[in-house]
Amino acid sequence: MTGPGASAPGKYALYSSSERKRLTCTVECSTCREETRVSYIELAALFFPVHFHLPVVKYHHSWFRCPACGHRTWLRIHLDR
Amino acid sequence: MTARVLAFANQKGGVAKTTSTLSVGAALAERGRRVLGIDIDPQGALTYSMGVDPDSLDETINDVLVRRLPIDKVIIHKEIDLCPSNIDLAGAEAVLLAKTGREYALQRALRDALDDYDYVLIDCPPSLGILTINGLTAANGVVIPLQCEALSHRGVGQLLETVRDIRHFTNPKLELIGLVPTMFDGRSRHAQEVLADVGVRYDVRVLEPAVRKSIRFAEATQAGRSILSFAPSHPGAEAYRALAGVLEGEEPRPDDGSVAAPVGAREDG
Numbered sequence: 304m305t306g307p308g309a310s311a312p313g314k315y316a317l318y319s320s321s322e323r324k325r326l327t328c329t330v331e332c333s334t335c336r337e338e339t340r341v342s343y344i345e346l347a348a349l350f351f352p353v354h355f356h357l358p359v360v361k362y363h364h365s366w367f368r369c370p371a372c373g374h375r376t377w378l379r380i381h382l383d384r
Numbered sequence: 385m386t387a388r389v390l391a392f393a394n395q396k397g398g399v400a401k402t403t404s405t406l407s408v409g410a411a412l413a414e415r416g417r418r419v420l421g422i423d424i425d426p427q428g429a430l431t432y433s434m435g436v437d438p439d440s441l442d443e444t445i446n447d448v449l450v451r452r453l454p455i456d457k458v459i460i461h462k463e464i465d466l467c468p469s470n471i472d473l474a475g476a477e478a479v480l481l482a483k484t485g486r487e488y489a490l491q492r493a494l495r496d497a498l499d500d501y502d503y504v505l506i507d508c509p510p511s512l513g514i515l516t517i518n519g520l521t522a523a524n525g526v527v528i529p530l531q532c533e534a535l536s537h538r539g540v541g542q543l544l545e546t547v548r549d550i551r552h553f554t555n556p557k558l559e560l561i562g563l564v565p566t567m568f569d570g571r572s573r574h575a576q577e578v579l580a581d582v583g584v585r586y587d588v589r590v591l592e593p594a595v596r597k598s599i600r601f602a603e604a605t606q607a608g609r610s611i612l613s614f615a616p617s618h619p620g621a622e623a624y625r626a627l628a629g630v631l632e633g634e635e636p637r638p639d640d641g642s643v644a645a646p647v648g649a650r651e652d653g
Binding site: 314316317318319320321322329331335336337338339340362381384 | 483484485486488495514517549553554
């Protein structure tokens with residue numbers, strides 16, 4: 304792990320970003336307001352069978368099934384978290 | 385226009401974080417700005433300082449962060465608008481630590497309120513835990529109140545390291561606005577030396593003017609008001625008015641009734 308806190312691993316526990324694994328991202332739900340980490344494969348499954356994306360128009364710009372509450376609703380995908 | 389979010393942070397307690405948050409907020413409100421103060425200290429210092437009994441509250445910032453209650457449901461309209469806190473928030477740390485995206489809980493909660501205010505001022509707790517990280521993640525800039533006495537600089541290095549971590553992990557645009565010298569005793573050479581030392585040692589801008597030590601601040605807190613409404617012509621009130629101007633990009637005035645930071649403190653942030 305690299306970064307400014309690399310010499311003090313205890314601090315990493317405070318940042319969920321430090322738990323990031325390869326080929327994962329987080330999705331933030333506008334309904335239950337939970338943020339959930341999913342793999343790209345899980346994300347593809349959540350898109351099934353139908354999904355929409357309206358980038359720029361809305362903060363929660365993608366419509367698909369939330370992995371936390373199970374509702375089909377607007378979510379935001381954070382590829383950088 | 386969206387609000388500018390400023391976090392007042394220093395993990396050392398008793399350095400006038402709460403007083404600075406409320407006083408700067410009141411000074412900005414005097415200038416006609418719409419200001420929201422957010423108390424994320426489980427001790428509820430800002431809440432108490434604004435004349436609200438923290439223990440009497442049913443819903444606080446804890447419900448916003450943990451239960452995802454909309455922030456406008458807990459806002460109290462006082463000298464500035466207040467999102468209050470009480471001891472319930474101590475439990476939020478444990479709850480948040482188990483969640484993905486825990487650093488962004490406050491940023492998420494604030495999103496709906498940013499258009500309603502010109503400034504959001506966050507009074508951080510005296511620690512570098514998850515609540516302070518939430519405050520710094522949600523903020524555009526961080527202001528560090530610093531008591532002008534020996535040992536007070538020791539926490540500044542750790543806080544600056546946390547600011548670097550925050551920039552790396554969650555908020556690359558976080559601006560280090562500067563140190564606010566508080567409880568300044570102009571008669572003491574020691575206070576001037578401490579201030580000059582910290583500014584140079586950490587290469588941080590020292591905001592002017594320094595705020596003098598005065599019992600009137602404690603009296604204002606006891607009265608549940610800011611120094612600006614409690615003693616409007618007091619040099620401390622004038623100093624915070626000047627600091628509010630500095631935060632808005634103005635140059636400090638030489639006749640603001642307070643004390644300029646000593647020569648030697650670096651001005652380039």
